[in-house]
């Protein structure tokens with residue numbers, strides 16, 4: 460509809476186009492779970508999207524669920540500043556996606572301690588630890604008095620994000636991770652204020668969103684939900700509409716900048732809708748990894764490079780920073 464390359468006002472932040480780089484886990488964090496040595500180049504190469512949402516970034520040690528994913532809860536992890544400076548130097552904007560995996564984790568990442576969850580219900584899912592796939596571990600239910608600490612870890616990480624130069628944060632409320640686990644009857648059987656009804660199951664997500672918005676401003680706060688996705692062992696209820704109607708209404712009341720909805724299954728088939736999302740998703744999702752200059756290619760109608768599926772997660776420059784920008788512009 461011709462808006463793709465038109466400017467866009469995101470709560471006072473003027474974006475040059477309607478193209479956003481989606482959060483993409485790449486498992487290349489360095490020791491101390493700081494952004495990897497190549498992260499600055501990787502994100503700077505893709506700054507023309509004008510808004511980048513980083514890979515999921517954990518808000519505490521407890522929040523980690525896969526090897527080599529970065530954090531933003533220690534002083535050392537303020538190393539993100541190199542990334543934000545490089546993206547800003549190219550006129551781009553960048554939000555960090557704040558993540559707590561909850562039960563989608565493994566005891567080997569937590570010195571033998573059980574991962575946490577709304578209830579002690581193990582996900583039928585695998586994670587990647589010790590350089591291999593393994594079933595996620597049996598979680599323990601969070602005590603009621605631990606929940607304020609979870610909210611606070613998001614609040615503090617949001618403050619760290621602004622300190623590190625990010626333009627805002629996206630709270631990861633999707634894909635079967637902690638905040639999504641609380642939303643689901645099949646993962647959350649609590650009988651306290653955080654379970655047993657639509658409002659109670661949404662309480663933690665809304666408290667986190669409110670704390671982040673209070674800390675850094677609603678206009679710098681986004682949320683990612685995934686209403687019907689079965690990702691990470693989540694079993695959606697037969698009808699998730701009432702639950703997510705409530706979530707969206709409560710988030711809207713906070714005045715946050717955006718809601719970034721996963722439509723259909725994460726990385727899988729979309730719901731039966733009159734619009735074929737699959738073509739768009741394949742084109743933009745794959746393209747973003749393999750085409751650092753996606754915006755320019757789309758503008759000029761230059762064919763898109765295809766991504767190498769074997770170098771998505773972990774490793775070094777191959778399949779990360781070595782995708783070339785198109786030379787067609789040089790000839791033009």
Ligand SMILES: C=C(C(=O)O)c1ccccc1
Pocket residue numbers: 484515525633634690725
């Ligand atoms: C953070 C992820 C998500 O939101 O799905 C993720 C994690 C591991 C591999 C791919 C994606």
